[in-house]
Amino acid sequence: MSQPEELLDESLRAITERTVELANPGSGRAVAALRRLTARRRTPALPVVVVGEVSRGKSTLVNALVGQRVLPADRTVTTSTWTLIKHGPSLAGQATVQCGDGTIETVPVNTVAALGTYLAVDGQQQLEDLHGAGARCVSMVLEVPSPLLESGLQLIDTPGVGGLRATHRQATLTALAEADAVVFVIRPGEPISASERLFLAEASEQIGTCVVVQTHRDQTLKAKAALDADLASLTDRQQWCALLGDQERADRVVAYFRDVKGISVSSRNALLAQDEPPGPVRDTLLRSSGLQMLTEVLQHDVVAARRRVRQRTELQLVELVLRQTRDRTRETVALLSGDAEAARILEDRRATIGRWVAHGGDLWRRRYRAGCARIPDELQVIVDRRCAELNTDVGRQLAAMKPTEIEKAMKGVLGLPAQVFTELLTEVDTKIAAAAAGVRELLERDGLAQQAHQTDDDGVTFERLGDGTFTRASTNLSVEDLKHATLGGMAGVGIASSGALVLAHAGILPGALAAAAAAGTAGGAAGTGLAATAATIAAPIFWPFVVGAVAFVAIHQVSRVRARTREQARTVLATVREEIAGTALTRALDAAKEVGRMVEEDIEAGIRELHDEADRARRDLADATTLTPAARLARISDAEDLLARVEDLRAEAAALAGRI
Ligand SMILES: Nc1nc2c(ncn2[C@@H]2O[C@H](COP(=O)(O)OP(=O)(O)O)[C@@H](O)[C@H]2O)c(=O)[nH]1
Ligand SMILES: [Mg+2]
Incomplete structure (x- = not known):
């Protein structure tokens, strides 16, 4: 180890320690991630998390990188399990x-x-x-066994982010907290979605190193142009501002993605090359796969630079914790200063939140439930339509078909229940997301969901209300969680923390550390037994996906019969219809009920947290007014002292970042 490197590590360690000491309780999640990172420092493992929307080619890419088709890909739906792959x-x-x-x-x-x-x-x-x-x-x-992973590099394949499955997003976010670098997978012709962007914004605050990988390059001649366009959109300040509603944050994200490399690959060609004996065909496939370039980037920018990679991630988290602490402390100073305006705003805010919890949350619950109440009818419409189609497309044609045609038609029909079931689940997901979005609209109207921070002359952080006035910001954590609930259609104030426990089972984390991480997170599952918690949280995360496969038992049995006569065909059609109208519909309705209830609970938990937060702030204010002038001055001076130390640390961290 060279002398300057050692000094750098030493400085970083000192900054991290001081940051953890200064951090206020609102930064529990970031502090927990920082702790896990420093614990990882002692191990040779270098986990890289592979993220991106479903079907972008993540699992296939991981297979191509390790040089074996180990992970299932090319199946319509895979489970929401994450898989850690390491060398052995x-x-x-x-x-x-x-x-x-x-x-x-x-x-x-x-x-x-x-x-x-x-x-x-x-x-x-x-x-x-x-x-x-x-x-x-x-x-x-x-x-x-994989040469690429021999150096300690580990790949974490994840289920996907955003869009359809916000539960996936939670699983993926948890994996993110365990990784040193992130590979973001995109695909030509599939624009980066808003939920992917929200995810990336969070990832960019937690992980210092990111590589964008475009797959499917064998499928289009315009891969390069598509990659350039996608990379450009990641550095488009206006898009980020519109999405995040926070210019300072948008600037940080843009700066982050300006340094990110984009590589285009064909995992398919890379895997095909493996099947070929050494020779020109294999060489051509390999060259056209672009995989070597990606491997080199991973070797050079991640493996060889592992120390830098970790330092960057650590600094990223340090900066996040310090920013959060600064914002909270500024509020404390304003309150203690007896700022009359601050007091008024606080009261207003409390009154607003009070309306949200009054009458058992009637204000939002009725709207949310009305949105969900239409789901059964809408599912029935889909089922009726599909059954009618089955009748006109197949049933009525049977009389004119030959035995071989009948057999072929029956084979095609067998996949229908699963297909309709996916369609039903998608509908459930969309409708619940829409119902939650309705709640979000209300939140926005009340200025409770907006993250548009504005700093006034006194340096106090305020949130902008819809009508252009300002209100004091509460801690980011609860609002952020609530935002996920209302954006993705599903969230977990507790899921992310419990996810750490599941990762503990995966053997990534020592159990005690994971428990500490969970305890440090708002809404965490502290106090419950490890196994019990893992079991209960596994249910919501995996629920809708498991259901898809358990159903359709009758279809499994029918599929073994070669149906060639009209009589047999009618039996098959009846079974398929029954599976659609009976099993698939029932399961989808169950899913709607279960998921709908979970989302409602999540929204409620978020609102309760906002309410408690407002109460705490009011107590602080009351405290401040009963303090003697001398005691108040002493507290202000303490808080200002803390602010100064936070700013000093931020400057030190920034200087260090410049040297990495
Ligand atoms: N032609 C082509 N197909 C690919 C490529 N990468 C993945 N696929 C296919 O795209 C589909 C989705 O891939 P998968 O790895 O399961 O996506 P995931 O959901 O992101 O893990 C599968 O049918 C893959 O075979 C590629 O580079 N080229
Ligand atoms: Mg996959």
Whole structure:
């Protein structure tokens, strides 16, 4: 270790320690991430999390990078489990399974076929045969012999972010807190969505190193142009401002993505090359895959630069904690200063939030439930339409078909229940998201959801109300959580923290650390047994996906019969119709009820937190008014002292960042 490197590490360690000491309780989550990062410093592991929307090609990319088709890809829906892949002498997996009876079990998984059982939805039936009805795979840790991973590099494949499945987003956010770098996967012709952007904004505050990887480059001649356009959109300040409603934050995100590299690959060609013997065909496939370039970037910018990579991430988190602490302390100073305007704003805010909790939350709950109440009718419409189509497209044609045509038609029809079920779940998700968005609209009207911070002359942070006036900002945490609830259609004030516990099962975190992380997070699952918590949280995270595979048992049985006569075909059609109108609809309605209730609880928890926060602020204010002038001055001086130390630290961190 060279002398300057050691000094740099030493300075960083000192800054981190002082930051953790100064941090106020509102920064629990960031502090927990910082603690986990410093604990990781002692291990050679270098986890890189692979994120992006569903079907962008994440799992295939991971396969291409490790040089083996280990992860299931190309299945319509995969489970929401994340998979950690690291180097080992032979293929050896460890699945953490929540069995049908609720116990948690670790199961060795040593073949690619068995991996499908644990990671893909179409393996669910088998999973249940092995571990009891309702069993789920909670996480997977996989060892694979791979030159790329020999250096300690680990890849975490995640289920996806944003859009359809905000539960996926929570799982992915949790994985993010365990990683040193992030690979963001995009695909030509698929624009980066708003929810992906929100995710990236958060990622950019937590992880210092990011590589953008475009997959599917074999499918278009315009891959390069699409990649350039996507990268440009990531540095488009206006788009970020519009989305985040916070210029300072938008500037930070833009600066972050200006330094990010974008690489275009074809994972498909890379995998095909593996199947070829050495020779020109293989060389051409390899060259056109672009994978070598990505491997080089990972080797050079992540593996070889691991120390820098970690330092950057650490500084990123330090800066986040310091910013949060600064904002809170500024508020304290304003309150203690007896700022009459601040007091008025605080009262207004409290009155506003009071309306949200009054009458059992009638103000928002009625609107939310009205949105959800229409779901059963809408699902019924879809089911009726599909069954009618089945009748006109197949049923009525049967009389004119030959046996071979009948057989072929029946094969096609068998996939229909699963397809309709996915359609129903999508509808459920969209409708619940819309109902939650209705609540968000109300929140915005009341100025409770907006993050547009404005600093006035006294340096106090205020939030802008819809009508252009200002209100004092509360802690970011609860509002942010609430925002996720109302944006994605699902959230977890508690899920993120409990997710750490599941990761603990995955063997990434030592158990005690994970428990500490969870306890340090607002709404955390502190106080519950580890296994019990993992089991209860596994349910909401995995729920809708598991359901998809457990249903359709009758179809499994029918699919083994070769239906060639009209009589047999009618039986098949009747079964398919029953699976659609009976099983699929029932399961989707169950999902709607369950997910709808969870989202409602999340919204409620967020609002309760806002309410408590406002109460605390008011107590602080009351305290401030009863203090003797001398005591008040002493407190102001303490707070200002803290502010000065925070600013000093920020300057030191910035100077250090300049040297990394
Ligand atoms: N042609 C082509 N297909 C790809 C490529 N990468 C992934 N795919 C396909 O895209 C689909 C989604 O890939 P998957 O890895 O499951 O996406 P994930 O949901 O992001 O993990 C699968 O059918 C893959 O076979 C690629 O580079 N080229
Ligand atoms: Mg995948």
